[in-house]
Amino acid sequence: MAKKMTQFVCQNCGTIYPRWAGKCESCGEWNTIIEEDLPQKESPTATMGRGGRKIDFSDLRGAPEIIFRLKSQIGELDRVCGGGLVPGSVILVGGDPGIGKSTLLLQAVANLSKGVNKIGSPTKCVYISGEESVDQVRLRAMRLGLSEANVDLASVSNVRDIVATLDTPDSPDIVVIDSIQTMFIDTLDSAPGTVGQVRAAGHELIRLAKRRQFAVFLVGHVTKEGTLAGPRVLEHMVDTVLYFEGDRGHHFRILRSVKNRFGATDEIGVFEMTENGLQEVPNPSALFLAERRGNIAGSCVYAGIEGSRPMLVEIQALVAPQSGATPRRAVVGWDTNRLAMILAVLEARCGVSLANKDIYLNVAGGLKVTEPACDMAVATAIVSSLTQKAVPADMVIFGEVGLSGEIRAVPQPDLRLKEASKLGFERALTPPSRTDKKPKNDMIRVTHIGNLRTLIDTFQGG
Ligand code: TYD
Ligand code: MG
Numbered sequence: 047m048a049k050k051m052t053q054f055v056c057q058n059c060g061t062i063y064p065r066w067a068g069k070c071e072s073c074g075e076w077n078t079i080i081e082e083d084l085p086q087k088e089s090p091t092a093t094m095g096r097g098g099r100k101i102d103f104s105d106l107r108g109a110p111e112i113i114f115r116l117k118s119q120i121g122e123l124d125r126v127c128g129g130g131l132v133p134g135s136v137i138l139v140g141g142d143p144g145i146g147k148s149t150l151l152l153q154a155v156a157n158l159s160k161g162v163n164k165i166g167s168p169t170k171c172v173y174i175s176g177e178e179s180v181d182q183v184r185l186r187a188m189r190l191g192l193s194e195a196n197v198d199l200a201s202v203s204n205v206r207d208i209v210a211t212l213d214t215p216d217s218p219d220i221v222v223i224d225s226i227q228t229m230f231i232d233t234l235d236s237a238p239g240t241v242g243q244v245r246a247a248g249h250e251l252i253r254l255a256k257r258r259q260f261a262v263f264l265v266g267h268v269t270k271e272g273t274l275a276g277p278r279v280l281e282h283m284v285d286t287v288l289y290f291e292g293d294r295g296h297h298f299r300i301l302r303s304v305k306n307r308f309g310a311t312d313e314i315g316v317f318e319m320t321e322n323g324l325q326e327v328p329n330p331s332a333l334f335l336a337e338r339r340g341n342i343a344g345s346c347v348y349a350g351i352e353g354s355r356p357m358l359v360e361i362q363a364l365v366a367p368q369s370g371a372t373p374r375r376a377v378v379g380w381d382t383n384r385l386a387m388i389l390a391v392l393e394a395r396c397g398v399s400l401a402n403k404d405i406y407l408n409v410a411g412g413l414k415v416t417e418p419a420c421d422m423a424v425a426t427a428i429v430s431s432l433t434q435k436a437v438p439a440d441m442v443i444f445g446e447v448g449l450s451g452e453i454r455a456v457p458q459p460d461l462r463l464k465e466a467s468k469l470g471f472e473r474a475l476t477p478p479s480r481t482d483k484k485p486k487n488d489m490i491r492v493t494h495i496g497n498l499r500t501l502i503d504t505f506q507g508g
Contacts, residue, residue, distance in 0.1 A: 055080060127309060287303070331465060346360070442466040442474050
């Protein structure tokens with residue numbers, strides 16, 4: 047009998063090893079390597095043989111076909127998907143368990159079922175849950191007031207059954223698979239959720255979607271480290287990767303596109319989780335600033351950009367006397383390394399002593415800010431807390447801090463200022479402009495800051 051071919055796959059990052067090891071050298075995780083069957087076609091003994099058809103090449107000229115898109119009428123979702131769902135596209139929706147992926151997709155299909163498809167007939171939607179029973183999904187639909195929606199429900203997890211059902215000429219237009227980690231292919235020995243199963247099930251479903259030209263949402267749960275457990279192997283196979291993120295303690299949820307073959311990436315959609323499901327937040331800045339109290343030391347408003355849209359958020363800092371043996375630096379919503387850098391610049395270039403202080407930094411509202419443009423707002427909040435002088439309540443701040451303390455220009459200053467003046471802000475601290483061009487916005491008084499020192503002086507002075 048031929049020896050059964052197996053390989054050892056890290057369940058965290060998908061790296062393949064010829065033999066078992068306790069620690070994955072690629073991602074550094076322990077006890078994540080599991081033996082799996084070798085996929086048949088990847089067997090090293092498989093040969094392709096000869097033959098094959100000749101390819102007809104075409105050139106780059108010629109008008110591309112206008113892409114038809116199915117709209118969910120949930121503006122935030124449609125925008126993140128690049129303006130609607132493209133038939134035949136595969137969208138991976140990742141997020142922590144309980145963040146609201148099932149809720150979002152149930153609301154999306156319920157809305158999509160009211161629209162029409164490419165040929166003008168009602169959009170046919172299918173929701174397949176491998177996690178919940180039909181009754182559980184119905185119960186949720188009832189809570190969301192969607193019981194009347196024309197959505198076909200099923201609770202299945204065998205991919206063979208799904209393919210047999212959907213591989214017909216009158217296949218649906220939209221399919222939700224909730225979640226890919228519960229799906230399995232019965233010819234593989236490994237358990238559902240392992241890298242081998244996720245890859246094989248994903249591959250089958252993607253091929254089916256391309257063949258029958260329907261859009262499919264694959265739900266994938268994320269591990270606490272922030273990687274798609276197992277589904278990371280799907281990221282390169284799918285057309286769009288969306289992350290649904292947020293803090294359980296807050297009701298805001300952010301849908302972020304990290305890959306999109308049919309639209310821009312880094313686009314975000316903002317939702318609020320209410321007892322009636324997810325509601326769109328068309329004006330996130332107002333929401334993030336809703337609970338701000340003006341004139342408090344240690345708080346300032348940062349004018350940021352998330353994807354293509356401007357967003358104002360409150361940055362809060364607390365500088366307190368050191369309480370333990372080493373000073374604490376606790377950060378929520380921002381990069382710890384960047385905070386360390388700002389603190390070093392404040393100490394070394396501006397003579398601000400923070401050595402025996404605990405520092406807490408918080409981006410209010412549970413948003414995660416990744417732009418370096420937030421540097422100056424962070425520095426301002428820290429110095430404001432240290433000197434106990436409040437930043438004016440009608441002021442927004444943005445700018446990147448360099449290692450010599452210089453303030454560097456950031457992208458799209460006009461867009462940031464426009465959003466700030468829309469929300470009633472009257473002053474702005476910004477980097478020096480790169481051109482001599484006057485800022486387009488005359489509603490807002492702009493002060494250019496060239497160096498962090500200048501900023502500190504305004505706090506230490508009058
Ligand atoms: P769910 O969509 O099941 O999360 P996921 O599929 O990502 O695991 O979301 C479940 C959470 O959302 C749960 O904690 C309850 C909450 N929720 C609401 O607050 N309001 C609602 O209307 C619904 C349906 C859920
Ligand atoms: Mg779910």
